[in-house]
Amino acid sequence: MEKKEEGVKLLGFWISPFSRRVEMALKLKGVPYQYLEEDLPKKSSLLLELNPVHKKVPVLVHNNKILCESLVILEYIDQTWSNNPILPQDPYQKAMARFWAKFVDEQILPVGFMTLVKAEKSIEVAIEETQELITFLEKEITGKDFFGGKTIGFLDMVAGSMIPFCLARAWECMGIDMISEEKFPGLNRWIKNLNEVEIVRECIPPKEKHIERMNKIIEKTKSA
Template identity: 45%
Template sequence: MSMPEVRLLGAKHSPYVQRAKWALKLKGVEYEYQEQDLLKKGPVLVQCNPIHKKVPVLIHNGKPIAESFIIVEYLDETWKNHPLLPRDSYQRAMTRFWAKFVEEKFTEVMQQVVIVDGENQEKEVNNAKEALEILEGELKGNKFFGGENVGFVDIVLGSIISVCLDVIEEVGCVKVFDSQKFSYLAKWNANFLEIPAIKETLPEREHVLRYFSRARRFNLAMAAKKRRVKLLDG
């Protein structure tokens, strides 16, 4: 049996995998999806992403590509319909700047919000709100960060706001997003979720919830254990 031209190694809960799924769907690329067990990584994942051993991995004509940003850019360069990054070099650079901003100042901060407690959590919640304020200012009244159509920044931000935010708020018992304060972003989220290719490919909330609940329990237990060891060491 011949191998499909495009394969995606993923995990149901993963916001990073979601980016690749959305880019593939928006471009109408047919692919075979292969769910990976991240607690017991199989040989295909290890071979295809030997450095990080993480998902997503896109395999195109037998050649693997890792890292969600790189995958989305690769898809955009290979399938020209529904462009996700602008053609103009300066606009492209700006798009990359904002995608990097979202990743470092929002996605990574929200990953912390869900696994820490107390003062540390408050600090991270404030950092996340600061990032949202900046994004609210950047979006202004535009429909999407990509203009009239969904683009790279929308996909990156959507993978966390539209997929994980309310789950993180529930699991971490915090409130980060105020839809009155961030009214442009709230409208943006509603517009984003209206797009058929986006809503048809959303992960089930239950998988995302299970993943973040487990991550919180595990990290809080590890932190408590470290505190106990420190106390015993005097």
């Protein structure tokens, strides 16, 4: 009988929060995998072959089955390897985890990065809009160790890969204290809890190298 973990490959990019969250899931499940680093400005022929639609990472290959888009991949991993569940078992809680995950990727990311960098209104307005969105997550995490409850789960991987270890470093580059402990005590406690989880620490990009790269991305975005 073929083992489920056979032939697992992940195409990723070290700075990509979307790649990092998939690695967190694979590590949590204890799934052995081969990691293939991509250089997104110089996309490999393999990436273009495996993901011709979006031409982006991550791409998961499992027993010759190809999956793209990080949220889709996370659900596939959770359903394929049943140990250490990522998504809640309760249908409502599962739906809400999906809802907030899309909220992070589709609202907090563009507003918290593109709007800030472009600052088409004013930097103060952009900060206010970003903090208004983050307040929703503050309410969700209040009274919890993790969004998943007592252990790291789906939304923790999505928000954790994006906010404290990606956007926060971009905000640092811009000199913005976006998620101060005074304003967002719940999220700051959650970030401290995340830092204590080994699989999360293993997937965090090196800070100095990350900030250097974020500075370049910010400058490129401003001039675009």
